Amino acid sequence: MTGMNASRARQLADAMPGGRLLTSPAQVAAYESDGLSYRRFPPDAVAIPGNADEVVALVRLLRDLGIPYVARGAGTSLSGGAVAAQGGVVIHLSKLRQILEINPDEGYAVVETGVVLNHLDEALKPYGLYYPPDPSTGPVCTLGGNVACNAGGVHCFRYGVTCNYVLGAEVILMDGQVVRFGGPAGGRGGWSDDWKRLFVGSEGTLGIFTRFWLRLIPRPEKVWTFRATYADFQQASEAIRRLAIHPAFPAAIEFMDPPCVDMVENSPMRVGLPKGSFMILTEIDGPAELVDGRVEAVAQLLRECGSSDVTYGHEESMRMALWKARKAQGGLLGQISPDFVVQDAVIPKACLGEMLELIYQEAAAAGIAAVTIMHAGDGNLHPDFLFDARKAGELEKIEKIGKVLMRKVSEMGGTLSGEHGIGNDKAAYMAEHFGPLGQAMQLAIPQLFNPSHQLNPLKVFPERRFVS
């Protein structure tokens, strides 16, 4: 350990016996970054508590020792949130991974913070129940991280994001006090104010989650997936507009721009999309008797907007084939580029054309490749920039593009993050987005729960620096 003295290190090791304190550079290397992999912050140590009581003891010890710390699940976040930006200790919560209760009659589940999202989904299937938030990292990401970042996914156009499903949360505060906000009913319980609302989406800056009460809904009985391509943007834009206002309420409306389509088609993952086209993918779901009757109307809508290759189906193999290009693009970014950044912003849908123009213009000026996908139903845009951080000046170009785009997003009436969080990636843009009064109101919140910023410093707002 480089950032703490031997006495402190020994006390931490005593609190985490059995090799559950990692300190060697090789051991902590995996915790240097999250999905924003070009920004690295090596922690001094990684602690792996076995249960909530050990987390409480650890938090109290870290408070007394004056060491900054950050909670972490699978580390799949894309905004530099679950990293030790000021050094200190990463508390890895992967051992808190029990599904404690599934209550079909009341429609809720109680889970520990380290439960993997897709493990919950598998456990719910036999009950015919569904927890809709579905970030693309579902096979590995944990519910604690999902709640901390208010994760979304492709189906939140109709079903909503994580905060729509958190009924209650158990939280360890900075002083080691364990509090429960809400519960199966999802209300305030004995509290006068709805404090859990502040903790959900707070990116681990106010307390450490240990368990959640999550709302469940019936699993859609049947799903139809549609894929269409368009030769020009106006056609694709019209398809998005008409799908979004259609009373059949698609569960998902996804968009890929021509550079993204071409990236897939130039790879071994090609699926036969016309190069240079815009791709729209949409899904409708519900009881078979209902959703089957809506299929032709959706297909017709896609055709009327100018697509001559509308493909659709409900069999699992067919649906997976239709999703393949969209699902493959994320992995391809990592295969064809040493580094990439997945931006995240939400804009009014009417501004999509203007925003795409700006993305292409900025990327071309910087000599950086860009591909764009979008959760188009709710205007959640993900421009992805491919670069090589080892090349002089490339990182600066990426950061300049990010700044230009985020300023434009705010001007358009959009927001800086729809589902990834702010982390340390976008903290610098918060002052401009909120304005002085809005930012001052925001900064009042960590003053209540984490006034010294010892927990997850330098995230969300750059002013949040821990001074021991």
Add this chain to the structure above:
Amino acid sequence: MMMDSGIATDGSRLFTRFFDAVDMIGSFPAAATLAEVNAIAAGHGLRFPLVIDLDRTLREHLAVAEYAPASARFGAYVDNLPGMNWLLPTGRRVRIGERVVKSTTGYDLFRFLLHSDGRYGQATDYVLRLRPVGGESFAVAFTGDAGALAAVRRRLMASSWNHWIDRIDQVSVAGSPPRIEAEVDCLAGEKPRFLAFFAAVAGESGTGMVEASGVASPGLPAFSIKSTPARVAELSAICAGRLGGQARALLLNGVVLVYPDNPPDAAFLADLGRSLEPLGGHLLGPSLPPRDPIPAEAIWAASLNHQWNAL
């Protein structure tokens, strides 16, 4: 054509008056009635479905209920209002939340403040998420004994049909047998499919089922109860029996809207409130007696007021 961002450019960042039919979103004064909101929305083929009383204002709705009957399909108010302009006690106004429906930018002051009952200021304008009008609306009523109605509730709760049903209420009226009402706003031509489903539910549950023409809203409730879905039918019966009048259990949301003939006594409310707390439930309404805050909460609330009132 330039799109109206809906955000003031004078440095205040406040929401301006805007209507975006593409995003199905618009801002409205807190003092607007739901009839006024829906008259504007209807011009674009849209509606704001979370109506309890068309003639009452948005602010009045939010003071007494976190859910409306149509929350069965569309969720709570907090999931349908992404932002608002907020008046601090100091007289300064600030934008809270966003004009887009999805955000994880900063601390969620919007959800914290929306039903905070004047403790930190009040809303002057709301941004509302609107929904497309379906094309055909109708309602049905299930009648039967308590056991049969419980079977209807369980069947509706477990079926993905409920994603498409606007309202599923159990209505308890003092001195009358309870009934479950369901209301649908569907695509033209889909009504027979819904009726077939409802008939199957009635058959399986041993209840009667009739098409009900336009069930009148009794207006805004005196107060609302947040509990869990399986408990609200009983709670609504208790309230109607004890207080007279009627109570409507929003079965999917675990909410009861209470319309008493007689004002509830403090002991009844205190007992009811205590029974809800272990589940994370609560009571809401402007006429309810104030509660003593939990000591930790009193410190947090005082600190927030101190910080915000200094701005």
